[in-house]
Structure formats: C-alpha cells, structure tokens
C-alpha cells in the first residue's frame with residue numbers, strides 16, 4: 531500500500547515537472563520566484579538603454595508603474611519623447627512626467643561621448659545617481675551565414691552590443707561604488723548561451739556580455755554591486771510587421787518578457803532564461819550536457835540558415851526532422 535502511495539506521489543511530481551518544463555516560459559528558478567517585488571524599484575533611479583521601442587519601451591512602462599524614476603536612452607529622441615508622453619498620458623506611476631528623463635545616447639560614439647552622458651545621468655533627479663542600469667540596446671540582428679556578415683555590421687554589432695555597454699559600465703561603476711550599491715541588468719540572449727546558427731556575430735556579442743558582466747560581478751559583489759544577466763529566446767516585438775518571420779514563430783510577448791526580467795532583478799537572480807520550447811530545452815542541453823547540445827545544433831545549423839533566408843520558422847522542430855540538405 532505504502533509503495534503505491536509513494537509511486538503515485540513520484541508520478542504526480544514527474545508529471546507536474548514535465549508539464550512545467552514543456553509549457554513554461556522561463557527557467558525553473560525564475561518561475562519559482564513568483565511576482566515582482568515592488569519595493570525593489572519604488573523611488574529608485576533606473577536607466578534603460580534602448581528604451582525607444584521594443585522590450586526597452588515595455589520595461590520603461592512597467593517600471594514607471596512600479597514607482598521607479600526613469601532615465602530613458604536611445605538615439606531617436608522623438609521616439610523617446612513618445613514613450614515619455616505615453617507614460618504620462620496613461621498616468622503610469624506616481625512621479626508623473628517629472629519621473630521620466632530623456633537622455634539621448636549613441637553607444638557607438640566612443641568613450642569620451644559616453645562619459646558626458648554618464649555625468650549627465652548621475653546629475654539627474656537632484657544628483658541622486660543611478661540605482662539600476664538596464665543594458666538593453668542592441669544593434670539590428672539580420673540572419674545570414676557567418677561568411678556573409680559585412681565588416682560594417684560586424685563592427686557596429688560589437689560597438690553597440692559590447693564596447694558601448696562596457697564603456698558605460700566602467701564610467702558609472704565608480705559612482706556606484708561610492709554609494710556602496712548598484713545593479714547592472716544585462717539583456718543578453720539565448721544566443722549568448724547556445725550557438726545561434728545564422729547569427730554568429732550577434733551570438734559572439736552576447737557571449738562577450740555574459741563573460742564580462744559575470745566577471746565584473748565576481749570582482750565587485752562584496753562591495754554591493756549586483757549583476758543580473760537575462761537570456762531571452764525569441765520575443766515578440768510589439769512593432770513587428772505581421773508578415774515578418776517572427777509571426778510564424780512561437781514567441782514570448784514583450785510584456786511577459788519585461789515582467790520576468792523585473793522578477794529576476796527584484797529577486798536578485800544572477801542569471802535568468804526566458805523562452806518557450808524548444809529554445810529553453812536547447813539552453814538546458816548546452817549548459818548541462820554540452821556534447822549533446824552541440825551535436826544537436828550541428829545537425830540543424832545549416833538548415834536553420836537556409837530557413838532564415840526563406841523567412842521560415844527558425845525555431846521549429848522540423849529543422850531537426852525535416853528534409854536533408856542536398
């Protein structure tokens with residue numbers, strides 16, 4: 531009798547575990563944390579790069595609702611104005627229009643220009659400094675083979691995704707150390723954890739970010755500096771045209787992605803993965819069983835690039851079971 535009860539409990543646990551794994555939109559630790567801790571962001575200064583559209587815009591709106599004071603950056607000032615006006619028109623948050631500062635920034639403009647922007651950022655809100663930076667901006671990410679990436683695109687990807695955020699961090703960190711606290715949030719990617727055939731340079735930029743920021747945290751954690759590296763898989767951009775490749779793929783919404791980012795940050799997670807299957811499974815495989823993960827990616831890599839060129843679903847299981855390459 532006891533063994534029947536025991537087996538039933540194990541079976542129920544296995545079924546729950548499998549169901550969560552198959553239907554969840556994040557890694558197990560992230561999903562176990564529940565809701566965003568509002569008090570983590572209330573009255574805090576949060577600087578978001580790439581806030582003129584996409585996930586950055588949604589993060590800005592959710593953070594305003596949570597009572598944060600925002601510095602929003604990107605190159606396109608009119609779009610930043612639009613985001614600020616929407617936050618104020620929708621009455622999001624308690625600070626009103628005074629709670630959102632627009633700070634134009636070009637991450638590829640070099641360290642001197644970024645230094646000026648950092649000085650401005652720490653002088654805003656009465657010189658309150660910056661509590662959180664969300665490194666969210668990224669260069670466009672077209673899909674092509676590693677051979678076909680033009681030099682201009684290679685340089686721009688590394689400048690905007692890696693060199694710019696590292697410069698900003700180096701310049702801001704001394705101010706955070708003076709205050710004894712600060713939190714860097716890094717929007718990396720599943721492509722920063724697993725191979726991304728068709729996006730080799732983008733993947734390289736995200737692996738670089740992961741390495742830099744996990745190392746930085748290890749150096750300064752005891753001095754109050756936190757880092758959360760977020761690795762999303764495919765996310766549905768609210769501005770993606772219906773005819774784009776994205777419309778054929780199962781993607782987590784930008785709203786849910788932003789919510790999970792804030793759950794991860796407010797619970798102090800050091801890394802979080804956000805995605806549906808099969809990308810999440812690939813991330814687990816590459817992390818915990820790399821030979822199997824790399825074998826799988828080598829099997830589908832060439833087909834994925836071909837599929838991307840035809841604007842097909844680059845996250846489909848058919849990549850594994852479909853027609854062999856001629």
Ligand SMILES: NC(=O)c1ccc[n+]([C@@H]2O[C@H](COP(=O)([O-])OP(=O)(O)OC[C@H]3O[C@@H](n4cnc5c(N)ncnc54)[C@H](OP(=O)(O)O)[C@@H]3O)[C@@H](O)[C@H]2O)c1
Pocket residue numbers: 579580581582583584585586603604605606607609635636637638665666667668669670690717718719720761762763764765766767
């Ligand atoms: N969407 C996804 O499926 C997905 C998946 C995994 C990871 N991610 C990561 O999540 C983050 C946000 O993705 P997203 O899809 O929301 O991006 P997005 O819609 O392409 O927006 C990119 C943002 O970066 C800004 N930006 C581009 N170049 C810049 C520069 N030189 N200097 C300063 N800002 C610049 C853009 O504004 P301006 O053009 O006005 O400068 C824009 O606000 C990125 O880091 C991306 O790699 C996204």
